[in-house]
Amino acid sequence: MNLYDLLLAPFAEFDFMRYALASVFCxxxxxxxxxxxxxxxxxxxxGDALSHAVLPGAAVGYMFAGLSLPAxxxxxxxxxxxxxxxxxLVSRFTTLKEDANFAxxxxxxxxxxxxxxxxxxxxxxxxxxxxxxxxxxDIPVLQLIAAVSTLTLLTLAVIYRPLVLExxxxxxxKSVGGKGGLWHVLFLVLVVMNLVSGFQALGTLMSVGLMMxxxxxxxxxxxxxxxxxxxxxxxxxxxxxxxxxxxxHIEIPSGPAIILCCSVLYLFSVILGKEGGILTxxxxxxxxxxx
Numbered sequence: 001m002n003l004y005d006l007l008l009a010p011f012a013e014f015d016f017m018r019y020a021l022a023s024v025f026c027x028x029x030x031x032x033x034x035x036x037x038x039x040x041x042x043x044x045x046x047g048d049a050l051s052h053a054v055l056p057g058a059a060v061g062y063m064f065a066g067l068s069l070p071a072x073x074x075x076x077x078x079x080x081x082x083x084x085x086x087x088x089l090v091s092r093f094t095t096l097k098e099d100a101n102f103a104x105x106x107x108x109x110x111x112x113x114x115x116x117x118x119x120x121x122x123x124x125x126x127x128x129x130x131x132x133x134x135x136x137x138d139i140p141v142l143q144l145i146a147a148v149s150t151l152t153l154l155t156l157a158v159i160y161r162p163l164v165l166e167x168x169x170x171x172x173x174k175s176v177g178g179k180g181g182l183w184h185v186l187f188l189v190l191v192v193m194n195l196v197s198g199f200q201a202l203g204t205l206m207s208v209g210l211m212m213x214x215x216x217x218x219x220x221x222x223x224x225x226x227x228x229x230x231x232x233x234x235x236x237x238x239x240x241x242x243x244x245x246x247x248x249h250i251e252i253p254s255g256p257a258i259i260l261c262c263s264v265l266y267l268f269s270v271i272l273g274k275e276g277g278i279l280t281x282x283x284x285x286x287x288x289x290x291x
Contacts (some may be wrong), residue, residue: 034191172226
């Protein structure tokens with residue numbers, strides 16, 4: 001097998017591979033930067049919780065309209081925002097912290113979603129919702145993903161400075177009347193939107209992977225926000241392309257293949273990462289002791 005057959009032929013010969021690549025490209029541009037902010041705000045597990053919260057809404061949309069993109073998408077957004085609102089309200093009126101409430105609500109949401117789909121669909125439908133199929137992306141799904149990606153990038157460009165400040169020093173932002181709560185809510189909306197667009201291709205359980213793993217990997221190589229965002233996008237693009245090619249050539253599900261590529265790169269970075277990798281820290285400690 002030559003290089004053309006290995007790398008280019010799948011995309012040159014098949015429309016579904018080109019659609020899959022375009023969807024991964026759009027998701028990488030928007031979901032990865034959102035993941036960086038989740039990491040910087042110490043909200044990584046909240047992103048995972050919101051990805052599970054999307055499932056019951058998508059399941060309700062499926063019950064009423066089958067595998068309908070608008071119905072499942074609207075249901076997913078509504079369910080994700082409802083869980084974020086409820087978790088915030090419970091955190092405000094009880095002594096529990098927000099991450100604990102997100103964990104409680106996401107476990108409940110996941111159970112409700114699985115029960116709804118199991119009772120009103122087949123095991124194939126459940127697998128589609130949970131794990132998606134990036135190779136089944138069609139034009140309407142691609143248009144939704146592209147629209148969410150564009151809106152996310154434009155919104156991040158507008159709120160970038162207050163969002164960075166609210167992530168680093170929320171008390172200072174509050175002291176100068178920066179409306180930190182508004183940016184927090186708007187950011188959660190972006191998270192839910194990207195998870196909903198991602199679940200169409202990667203499923204509710206996999207969509208958060210393309211959001212979080214590239215961002216976490218980038219944190220092991222860079223410290224500054226610009227470098228973090230750029231590196232996370234490049235990581236997501238590389239893993240998306242690699243995962244699609246691997247899934248095509250050895251016939252495994254494309255969504256998990258993409259996330260596994262992200263995982264391999266993460267493990268590599270854990271060992272060799274410039275900003276906190278195991279080997280890097282060992283060398284620094286070794287130099288310190290020798291001096």
